[in-house]
Amino acid sequence: MRLLSCFLVLAVSTTHLCDAGPLHAQCRADWYFGIRCQTVYEALVSQIKKWQGRDGCKMGGQRCLYKLKSSSVHFIAAKHTSPLRGNVDDINFRLVSYPFIVSCRVSAMSVSESWYRVKDHGANYCNLYNLMEGSGLTQASGYREVTSDFMCTQRSTANCTVY
Numbered sequence: 001m002r003l004l005s006c007f008l009v010l011a012v013s014t015t016h017l018c019d020a021g022p023l024h025a026q027c028r029a030d031w032y033f034g035i036r037c038q039t040v041y042e043a044l045v046s047q048i049k050k051w052q053g054r055d056g057c058k059m060g061g062q063r064c065l066y067k068l069k070s071s072s073v074h075f076i077a078a079k080h081t082s083p084l085r086g087n088v089d090d091i092n093f094r095l096v097s098y099p100f101i102v103s104c105r106v107s108a109m110s111v112s113e114s115w116y117r118v119k120d121h122g123a124n125y126c127n128l129y130n131l132m133e134g135s136g137l138t139q140a141s142g143y144r145e146v147t148s149d150f151m152c153t154q155r156s157t158a159n160c161t162v163y
């Protein structure tokens, strides 16, 4: 609904109201792989479990405090808590495989639970990207990412080493 009203605003006026990104701190991104969804699923779930505790953030960054909520090969739901400020973000991955070729599309979403968060320094994007990178999926065959500043708050300036 938010996205829709954003499009409508763009359509009826030339103001750049939506240039700054979503109206709430969040990120929507699609990742494509030339490997089976089962493999992608296992990599993501095992990475979420590896980063449950605080250890991953000992040297800084946000690669810790993930919590798996539910998982099936088609849908993974988790939470991520910022070790610094305690902000909680809800994340999910929807996995869709193509029947005739070995490939998998992952539609991912991360949304800050606090309704008032508008800026996040790209943290919602990093919530998702860090799992892709940490699990080695960014090196997988056919890896491709589709997102933008419009779909992800402050995506282009995100530094996932920090956030």
Ligand SMILES: *[C@@H]1O[C@H](CO)[C@@H](O)[C@H](O)[C@H]1NC(C)=O
Binding pocket: 159, 160, 161, 162
């Ligand atoms: C991201 O932050 C780290 C740690 O502060 C820094 O070393 C690195 O250069 C930054 N990367 C970019 C692309 O700004």
